[in-house]
Amino acid sequence: MLFSQQYQQLPTVDKQTGERDSFRKDTRKRGFCLRAIAIIAIMWASLTAARMFRSKGFWSACHGLQRNSSTLAQLPSHYTLPSGDKIPSVALGVWQASKGETALEVGYKHIDGAWIYRNEEEVGQALKESSVPREELWLTSKLWNTFHAPEDIEPALDQSLSMLGTDYLDLYLIHWPVAFKKEGSNILDENLTADPYPTWQKLEELVDKGKIRNIGISNFNIRRVQNLTANKLKYQPAVNQWSKENGLLLEAYSPLGSDKQVGQSLSVPEVKDVASKLGITPAQVLISWHVQRGTIVLPKSVTPSRILENLNVFELPQEDFEKLETAATSHPPQRVVNPSNGWKLPFDVFDGQ
Numbered sequence: 001m002l003f004s005q006q007y008q009q010l011p012t013v014d015k016q017t018g019e020r021d022s023f024r025k026d027t028r029k030r031g032f033c034l035r036a037i038a039i040i041a042i043m044w045a046s047l048t049a050a051r052m053f054r055s056k057g058f059w060s061a062c063h064g065l066q067r068n069s070s071t072l073a074q075l076p077s078h079y080t081l082p083s084g085d086k087i088p089s090v091a092l093g094v095w096q097a098s099k100g101e102t103a104l105e106v107g108y109k110h111i112d113g114a115w116i117y118r119n120e121e122e123v124g125q126a127l128k129e130s131s132v133p134r135e136e137l138w139l140t141s142k143l144w145n146t147f148h149a150p151e152d153i154e155p156a157l158d159q160s161l162s163m164l165g166t167d168y169l170d171l172y173l174i175h176w177p178v179a180f181k182k183e184g185s186n187i188l189d190e191n192l193t194a195d196p197y198p199t200w201q202k203l204e205e206l207v208d209k210g211k212i213r214n215i216g217i218s219n220f221n222i223r224r225v226q227n228l229t230a231n232k233l234k235y236q237p238a239v240n241q242w243s244k245e246n247g248l249l250l251e252a253y254s255p256l257g258s259d260k261q262v263g264q265s266l267s268v269p270e271v272k273d274v275a276s277k278l279g280i281t282p283a284q285v286l287i288s289w290h291v292q293r294g295t296i297v298l299p300k301s302v303t304p305s306r307i308l309e310n311l312n313v314f315e316l317p318q319e320d321f322e323k324l325e326t327a328a329t330s331h332p333p334q335r336v337v338n339p340s341n342g343w344k345l346p347f348d349v350f351d352g353q
């Protein structure tokens, strides 16, 4: 019974063409259906594209199509420093973070670390486990306040190099324009704070020795930058993390408002509007805006999905970029990181005196 049923269902053969009858009919039917579906699909795609081009204009429609391609679009992926070295525009900040192997896997090439973050050994371990060659990575570390005396700098640097498992840094920054004495905790070394030139000269020597490729500063206000650059420097500071002046390349730290204010930054109405208009996240809006302003940006995350999200920056349409600029300058700057009181400094590190 089973066999005969199966047999009856077999198609009959056309004697002229050799084609099986019902198979031929099926094929014709299927061919017709496929052609109809293809025509409908082409008409639908054409109508959608026409609608998109009409409502957004040709280029922005193309931009929309590119947007989720996880490329840097037209934003710079690197900036060139005076040494000629190219520094990647988006870094992973590792303050209050531990291992960064996820970041290396998803394509970060720039790690912003520091001796005081106390995780250089873990970062070094992640670098060792990753397959990214050292020369493709950009490693930044920072000289802590207790090591500003010239004789203490090289041992501090060597310690960072050894923990990171490398024999050179791409960038070494003076973390704060504040020098502490070695003995005791947070006792101000007034001379080295007032005049960081001896510290800088030692750093220049270490550039010549090949242990550092570029040197820079961090948290220096304008007066302090000028105080340093008034000396006859062999190497000008390449970057300044946060503050602004003198044609130095700026690095924007805490670009999302740091732990304390990230929620607030991501809910700024203009940020949310631009994000929903462009179909990207509020964090991507802020990070893209920083790069579009010409700064290096150092978002930190320990959450794998955010680490990936933060690497994808996009060129914002001019009107959206301007909307964010206006929102950013419509209130006095708010500083989220200022240790002056905690260190009991007799001055505000950013106001200086």
Ligand SMILES: NC(=O)c1ccc[n+]([C@@H]2O[C@H](COP(=O)([O-])OP(=O)(O)OC[C@H]3O[C@@H](n4cnc5c(N)ncnc54)[C@H](OP(=O)(O)O)[C@@H]3O)[C@@H](O)[C@H]2O)c1
Pocket: 092, 093, 094, 095, 096, 112, 113, 175, 218, 219, 241, 252, 253, 254, 255, 256, 257, 258, 259, 262, 266, 283, 284, 298, 299, 300, 301, 302, 303, 306, 307, 309, 310, 337
């Ligand atoms: N030179 C200096 O003195 C100095 C000072 C401060 C910072 N820095 C550098 O700048 C880096 C970044 O600064 P930061 O850590 O203060 O602040 P940040 O990057 O502005 O903010 C980090 C906070 O944002 C959250 N976050 C990250 N991506 C997010 C996303 N896509 N959506 C929602 N939340 C997100 C993080 O949470 P999760 O981690 O939980 O995901 C964390 O709570 C530091 O790691 C350090 O390398 C330098």
